[in-house]
Each structure stands twice: as C-alpha cells, then as structure tokens.
Amino acid sequence: MLLRQDRGLLALDIALDIAFHAGRGGEVTGAAEIAERLGAARRGIEPLLQSLVRAGLLDSLRGPRGGYRMARAPREVPLIEIIAAVTEDEPPPEPPGKLAALVTAPLWQEMEAATAKRLKAMTLEDLLKRAAAAGLRRPVTEPLHFVI
Secondary structure: OOOOOHHHHHHHHHHHHHHHHOOOOOOOEOHHHHHHHHOOOHHHHHHHHHHHHHOOOEEEEOOOOOEEEEOOOHHHOEHHHHHHHHHOOOOOOOOOOHHHHHHHHHHHHHHHHHHHHHHHHOEHHHHHHHHHHOOOOOOOOOOOOOOO
C-alpha cells in the first residue's frame, strides 16, 4: 500500500541516505551511521536494509569496515522499486463496511495508482538533484557510467 508512509517512506530515506553518503563506488556507510543520520533505531532499519539488498538495490559488505552502498546508479533506480521492496507483502486492509468498500476503497485505489505512476517516473537521481538544489553537497562522487 503506497500511501502508508511508515515503511515506504523510511525505505526511501534509507536509499537516499546511502546514495548521498556512499553512492555506488568504493565507499560504504554502516547501518549505525544511517540510523543516526535519520534519527531512527538501528534495529528498526535493519529489516528494511535487508529487503533492499534482497531486491538488488543495495550491496552489503560484511566485516569491520563493512556497510552498504548502491548496487546500481541512482538514475537506474525508480522510486517505486524501493517502495515495492519493503511493502509488497503488506495486504491492503479490509474496508470496514459496505460504504467503505464501495466508495472510499476505490478512491484509495485511484490515489494509489496515481502515486505509483509518479513513483515510477521518478528515480533516486531525481531526489539527489533535489538535495543539491536545497544546497546539500554529497561527500562522495559517483563513478562514471557510459551508455552507448
């Protein structure tokens, strides 16, 4: 369910934080660092990190200097993939009655479809551009990626 903001929004924040601070080069950022920057509990973000790794969005490196980095270039990661990686097993709640089933549930589905369309059109690179426009400077640079 896209309009539930808890898991999906936190997953977007995590992916943006990793793209911003580690990118997909040689740098990695640890779960404790991510949690601290986001003001979240490390235990709370670890299941989301694991889901993002399983979905092929993040690379995970083990060991004392381990951490996370992007598996793909930010321009290759639609925001819908990030949300889907952490919310796909969440069933929609049952409408609490006939009126809700016939009126508000279809409305919610329409709003979710519009949200999904927007999230498919936007990439993690778009969020990084917004960060730059807000005056934030990335501590890392992305490796060059040529496509012919």
